[in-house]
Amino acid sequence: MEFFRIKRDIPFMRHALVFNVISALxxxxxxxxxxxxxxxxxxxxTGGTLxxxxxxxxxxxxxxxETVDALEFxxxxxxxxxxxxDVLIRLPASNVPQVQxxxxxxxxxxxxxxxxxxxxxxxxxxxxTLTRPVCSTGSAEPVSLQRNEFVGPQVGKExxxxxxxxxxxxxxxxxxxxxIRFEWKFAVAAIIANxxxxxxxxxxxxxxxxxxxxxxxxxxxxxxGYSVNESVVIFDRIREAFRRFRKMTxxxxxxxxxxxxxxxxxxxxxxxxxxxxxxxxxxxxxxxNFAIALTIGIxxxxxxxxxxxxxIAMWLGVKREDLVKATAKQTDPDDPNAGAxx
Numbered sequence: 392m393e394f395f396r397i398k399r400d401i402p403f404m405r406h407a408l409v410f411n412v413i414s415a416l417x418x419x420x421x422x423x424x425x426x427x428x429x430x431x432x433x434x435x436x437t438g439g440t441l442x443x444x445x446x447x448x449x450x451x452x453x454x455x456x457e458t459v460d461a462l463e464f465x466x467x468x469x470x471x472x473x474x475x476x477d478v479l480i481r482l483p484a485s486n487v488p489q490v491q492x493x494x495x496x497x498x499x500x501x502x503x504x505x506x507x508x509x510x511x512x513x514x515x516x517x518x519x520t521l522t523r524p525v526c527s528t529g530s531a532e533p534v535s536l537q538r539n540e541f542v543g544p545q546v547g548k549e550x551x552x553x554x555x556x557x558x559x560x561x562x563x564x565x566x567x568x569x570x571i572r573f574e575w576k577f578a579v580a581a582i583i584a585n586x587x588x589x590x591x592x593x594x595x596x597x598x599x600x601x602x603x604x605x606x607x608x609x610x611x612x613x614x615x616g617y618s619v620n621e622s623v624v625i626f627d628r629i630r631e632a633f634r635r636f637r638k639m640t641x642x643x644x645x646x647x648x649x650x651x652x653x654x655x656x657x658x659x660x661x662x663x664x665x666x667x668x669x670x671x672x673x674x675x676x677x678x679x680n681f682a683i684a685l686t687i688g689i690x691x692x693x694x695x696x697x698x699x700x701x702x703i704a705m706w707l708g709v710k711r712e713d714l715v716k717a718t719a720k721q722t723d724p725d726d727p728n729a730g731a732x733x
Contacts, residue, residue, distance in 0.1 A: 400650045403697065404642045404705060411706075412699035418587055421594020428597045433468065434481045436551050440492055442480040443537040449475045456676070458503045458636065462495060466602060470677040472521065477537075491594035493539045494524065501526035504533040554608045561612055562586070565619050573626050576707040577700075581622045584700035588618050588691045592684055606681040614688030617663075621696035623657065628652055629701070633711045641710055645701050660693055 434440075444450075455478055456469040465483040472479035485492060498508050504526065510526040526534050541670050560646035562582060569578035589611055628648035636644065667689065 397650050397653060400643070400646045401653075402646055403649050404645050404702065406697070407702035407705065411702055414587060414695070414699050419593075421590045421597075424594050424597040426588070428592065428600065430597055430603045431466075431600045433466075433552075433602050435605050436603070438484045438486075438541075438547075439703055440482040440489055440539065440541050442482070442493055442496055442539045443472060444478045444480065444497075445535045445537050446478065447531065447533050450478045451673070452478065454503060455480070455500055459496060464492070464496075468602075468676075471610055489539070489541050489699065490606060493536070497524055497526070497534075497536050500534055504528070506531075506533050540598050546687050550605070554605075557591070557608075557612060558615075561615050561616075561726055564616065569619075569623070569626075573625075573630065574709065575623075576709045577626050577704055580700045580703035581619055581626075583703055584622060584695035585615050585618050587695050587699055588614055588688055591691050592687050596680075596684070596689055601680055601683065604680065606678070607684045610681050610684035611690065614692060617688065618692035618696060621660075621692060622700045624655065625649060625696055625701055629704075629709075637711070641705060644711075645705055647679045649697050649701060656697075658694060659681075660689055664689055711723050 404570055444455075450471065452469055452471060456467070459467045459469060459480060464485060464487075467483070468479075468481040470479055471477060480496060482492060482496070487495075494508075501508050504525040506528040508524045508526055511520050512522050524536060526532060526536075562585070564580050566578045569581050590609075592611055592614065593603075595601070596607065601607075609629070625648055628651055629644055632639065632644040632647050632651075639647065658680065664686070667682050667685045670678045671686060674682055
């Protein structure tokens with residue numbers, strides 16, 4: 392399906408050097424901010440306290456967030472957990488003992504619901520008798536404390552390490568796939584372009600100090616796969632053009648491949664971007680950073696696939712012989728007498 396068709400090839404590769412210089416400067420700036428500012432990791436990586444609450448009615452997450460923020464414990468995450476009545480609060484690591492920390496938070500959210508906190512003895516399913524705080528407004532219990540636990544920095548370190556391993560595994564898998572399907576020059580070009588996207592996403596998060604959590608890491612991994620898909624489409628079209636147009640130079644073949652995929656690129660990325668923007672606008676704080684990472688990744692993914700991956704493949708000297716296997720007798724498809732028998 393095509394919305395439009397460009398009849399004349401656009402000379403993208405004529406300006407390849409300019410685009411590569413812009414990419415290099417953007418990449419260096421992103422690395423600079425990563426080194427000087429660093430990423431603002433969430434409690435999932437740095438450790439902290441988790442508090443799970445259950446509300447009798449649908450929980451007002453914004454109200455809960457404002458209540459907890461007023462306690463000034465730092466960057467706090469508040470989100471629904473499982474259902475609209477279950478809420479998970481993540482607090483950063485603090486010098487305040489966990490019992491006092493949980494007590495202050497539970498007391499604040501209880502007061503926000505018009506209740507008071509009192510200790511009550513409860514019996515667990517195992518028959519154990521425990522004392523836990525209860526929020527009550529007469530005979531009703533608007534909010535209850537389900538659990539609280541401390542996540543140590545060691546767990547966060549393991550998450551960061553596992554995330555790095557996942558990123559490295561994706562990169563290695565992409566390189567192997569492209570090297571087998573196309574040629575090693577395309578594999579190198581695609582990986583440089585994809586890492587360019589990843590570093591720029593991380594550079595944005597370092598510069599603006601947006602919180603980097605597991606959902607953002609998932610978005611980064613998604614961008615890797617999404618960007619390489621666009622590169623594969625262009626590489627496929629380059630291989631087809633090498634087979635069809637034997638008199639074209641490498642630069643002309645790449646220009647033709649990019650131009651012929653522009654309609655498909657606009658449709659695919661436009662639809663994806665509309666979905667991501669809907670998450671960014673209507674998804675709330677929980678999906679906000681995830682949607683931002685995807686938005687940056689999609690925009691730079693288009694740029695890198697067209698102006699970085701293809702240009703690097705050209706600089707590496709890709710040619711027809713790399714993609715089209717030579718046969719015993721090759722004929723010119725433009726020759727009207729090709730294949731004629733006398």
